[in-house]
Amino acid sequence: xxxxxxxxxxxxxxxxxxxMSALALATGSVNLGQGFPDYPGPREVLDxxxxxxxxxxxxxxxxxxxxxxxxxxxxHQQRFSGLTYDPDTEVLVTAGATEALAATMLALLEPGDEVxxxxxxxxxxxxxxxxAGGVVRAVPLHPPxxxxxxxxxxxxxxxxxxxxxxxxxxVNTPHNPTGKVFTSEELALLADLAKQHDLTVLTDEVYExxxxxxxxHVSPAGLPGMRxxxxxxxxAGKTFNVTGWKVGWICGPxxxxxxxxxxxxxxxxxxxxxxxxxxxxxxxxxxxxxxxAAGDLQRRRDVLVAGLAGAGLPVISPEATYFxxxxxxxxxxxxxxxxFCRALPDLAGVVAIPTVVFYTPEHADLGRHLxxxxxxxxxxxxxxxxxxxxxxx
Numbered sequence: 001x002x003x004x005x006x007x008x009x010x011x012x013x014x015x016x017x018x019x020m021s022a023l024a025l026a027t028g029s030v031n032l033g034q035g036f037p038d039y040p041g042p043r044e045v046l047d048x049x050x051x052x053x054x055x056x057x058x059x060x061x062x063x064x065x066x067x068x069x070x071x072x073x074x075x076h077q078q079r080f081s082g083l084t085y086d087p088d089t090e091v092l093v094t095a096g097a098t099e100a101l102a103a104t105m106l107a108l109l110e111p112g113d114e115v116x117x118x119x120x121x122x123x124x125x126x127x128x129x130x131x132a133g134g135v136v137r138a139v140p141l142h143p144p145x146x147x148x149x150x151x152x153x154x155x156x157x158x159x160x161x162x163x164x165x166x167x168x169x170x171v172n173t174p175h176n177p178t179g180k181v182f183t184s185e186e187l188a189l190l191a192d193l194a195k196q197h198d199l200t201v202l203t204d205e206v207y208e209x210x211x212x213x214x215x216x217h218v219s220p221a222g223l224p225g226m227r228x229x230x231x232x233x234x235x236a237g238k239t240f241n242v243t244g245w246k247v248g249w250i251c252g253p254x255x256x257x258x259x260x261x262x263x264x265x266x267x268x269x270x271x272x273x274x275x276x277x278x279x280x281x282x283x284x285x286x287x288x289x290x291x292x293a294a295g296d297l298q299r300r301r302d303v304l305v306a307g308l309a310g311a312g313l314p315v316i317s318p319e320a321t322y323f324x325x326x327x328x329x330x331x332x333x334x335x336x337x338x339x340f341c342r343a344l345p346d347l348a349g350v351v352a353i354p355t356v357v358f359y360t361p362e363h364a365d366l367g368r369h370l371x372x373x374x375x376x377x378x379x380x381x382x383x384x385x386x387x388x389x390x391x392x393x
Contacts, residue, residue: 008130008131008133009127009130009131012126012127012130015123015357016123016353016354016357017033017034017353020033020034020341020351020352020353021033021034021351023342023345023351024345024351027345027346027349027351028349029344029345029349029350029351030349030350030351030381030384030385030388031351032304032350032351032352032373032374032375032377032385033341033351033352033353033372033374034353034374035176035238035243035321035322035323035374035376036243036244036374036376037241037243037376037377038377038378038381039241039377039378040241041240041241041242041282042240042241042282042285042289044281044282044285045240045242045278045279045281045282045285046278048277048278048280048281049245049274049275049277049278052273052274052275052277052278053274055274057273057274057276057277058273058274059273060269060270060273061093061270061272061273061276062270063261063265063269063270064088064091064092064093064261065091065092065093065249065270065276066093066276066277066280067087067088068276068277068280069093069247069249069276069277069279069280069283070087070088070091070093070249071087071280072279072280072281072283072284073085073087073091073093073249073251073283074086074087074090074091074251075283075284076283077232077251079287080208080209080290081219081221081222081232082222083219083221083222083227083232083251085251085252086254089254089257089258090251090252090253090254090257091249091250091251091257092249092250092251092257092260092261092264093247093248093249093271093276094248094249094250094264094268094271095246095247095248095267095268095271095272096235096237096246096247096248097204097206097233097234097235097237097248098124098246098248099246099248099264099267099268100233100235100248100249100250100260100264101124101125101128101170101202101204101233102124102128102131102132102267103250103260103261103263103264103267104168104202104231104233104250104260104263105128105129105131105132105134105168106128106131106132106263106267107259107260107262107263107264108167108168108200108256108259108260109129109132109133109134109167109168110133110167111133111134112133112134112135112165113132113133113134113135113165113166113167113168114134114135114136114137114163114165114166114167114168115129115134115135115136115137115166115167115168115169115170116137116138116139116158116161116162116166116168116169116170116199117136117137117138117139117169117170117171117172118138118139118140118141118153118171118172118175119138119139119140119141119358119359119360119363119367120141120177120178120355120358120359120367120370121138121172121358121359121360122172122176122177122204122358123357123358125170125172126360134167134168135165136360137161137162137163137166138161138359138360138362138363139153139154139157139158139161140153140154140157140359140363140366141153141175141178141180142154142366143178143316143325143370144316147314147315147316147327148316148317150180150181150183150319151175151178151180151316153186155189158189158193159193162193162197162199166197166199167199167200168199168200168201168202169190169193169194169199169200169201169202170201170202170203170204171187171190171201171202171203171204171220172203172204173187173203173204173205173217173218173220174205174207174208174210174211174217174319174320174321175320175321176206176207176321176322176323177321177323177325177353177355177358177372178316178318178323178325179316179317179318179319179320179321179323179324179325180318180319180320181211181215181216181217181319181320182218184218187218187220187223188223190220191220191223191224191225191226194226194229195225195226195229198229199229200229200230200231200256201220201221201226201229201230201231202230202231202233203219203220203221203230203231203232203233204233204234205217205219205232205233205234206233206234206235206237206238206248207238207320207321207322208234208239209238209239209290209293209294210238210239210293210294210297210320210321210322211294211319211320212294212297212298212301212318212319212320213298213319215319215320217320219232221251221252227252227253228253229253230252231250231251231252231256231257231260232250232251232252233248233249233250234248234249235247235248235249236248236275236279236282236283238322239282239290239293240279240282242275242279245272245275245278245279246271246272247271247272247275247276247279297322297375297376300375300376300377300379300382301317301318301324301375303375303379303382303383303386304324304373304375304382304385304386305317305324305375306386307382307385307386307389307390308324308326308373308389310386310389310390310393311331311348311389311390311391311392311393312330312331312392312393313326313327313328313330313331313371313389313392314326314327314330322374322375322376323372323373323374323375324372324373324375325355325370325371325372325373326370326371326373327369327370328340328369328370328371329369331392335368335369336368336369337354337355337356337367337368337369337370337371338354338356338357338368340354340371341353341354341371347391347392348388348389348391348392349388349391350385350388350389352371352372352373353371353372353373353374354370354371354372355367355370355371355372356368356370358372
């Protein structure tokens with residue numbers, strides 16, 4: 001008997017991350033596909049987690065998260081975004097940003113409600129919308145024509161995507177997979193659209209501290225008239241190199257956070273007891289830590305970008321995040337990024353992710369020739385990857 005799959009999830013099979021990671025293991029390739037660091041986070045954070053294991057922190061934490069962490073999250077938001085949240089009613093700890101996003105969809109969407117978002121889009125977004133019975137309305141981001149400059153979108157196309165059924169506007173800034181940081185002007189346009197159509201804004205800001213070259217992250221919630229309609233999501237994984245801990249959070253007006261908590265309590269209920277005090281310690285680290293983390297990652301970005309360019313792959317250098325995007329057409333004339341990624345382990349001993357998987361079917365051709373490489377790797381691994389990529393050149 002074939003196991004049935006809900007119609008809502010048809011089309012969502014095994015993720016390409018699983019396929020490419022298995023390919024890396026099978027071929028002994030350097031894995032620049034999935035975005036996780038292979039070097040440890042700050043000692044000040046890791047030591048707190050080690051000390052918490054074997055204590056009462058191993059048991060269920062409070063449903064919204066331990067008070068210490070919720071207070072640290074509120075303090076972090078005030079320090080870096082100028083936003084004030086009540087730790088008791090406007091902050092909720094979740095099992096990573098992924099659960100925060102999924103719980104929001106389940107809590108706020110009625111069947112048939114529409115979510116406007118930008119693509120290429122992180123793959124969990126569309127699945128979360130589908131599980132909630134919603135409908136994705138995707139607005140394409142366009143890469144710079146000559147490989148330099150920011151990704152852009154068409155304002156008219158964005159406005160046309162909003163209909164009377166639109167309930168949520170989902171914004172990911174800094175953006176995965178493109179590395180785009182939305183500008184103040186772009187965010188002002190989104191804010192005006194949200195207020196005009198009475199939309200709730202859900203903003204994924206997990207890469208908020210990992211911005212480069214003087215770029216500045218701005219939370220949409222900080223714009224005039226936006227705090228009361230915006231849910232801000234972030235997490236510890238990217239900032240502190242602890243992606244496996246799955247400690248995230250969501251901040252916003254008390255009624256919206258309460259709605260999300262209603263859904264969240266029936267998903268994981270609670271999570272990561274020993275890691276919550278450690279994340280609180282991390283969020284209290286001095287500003288110098290966050291600046292150094294961005295500077296170090298920028299250095300790693302530059303190493304990989306130079307290696308990709310040397311391999312004959314035009315690179316769109318990112319303004320933020322873990323990822324650089326390349327155009328494969330100079331080395332694969334048919335522009336098939338998925339086929340390129342499946343062949344790359346044999347060609348060069350490296351694994352990457354085809355960007356086409358981050359598009360809805362209607363816009364897939366826009367990303368068919370693009371491939372994403374992760375640079376959040378150790379110096380030794382990046383050096384090995386760059387040496388292997390020279391085979392392509």
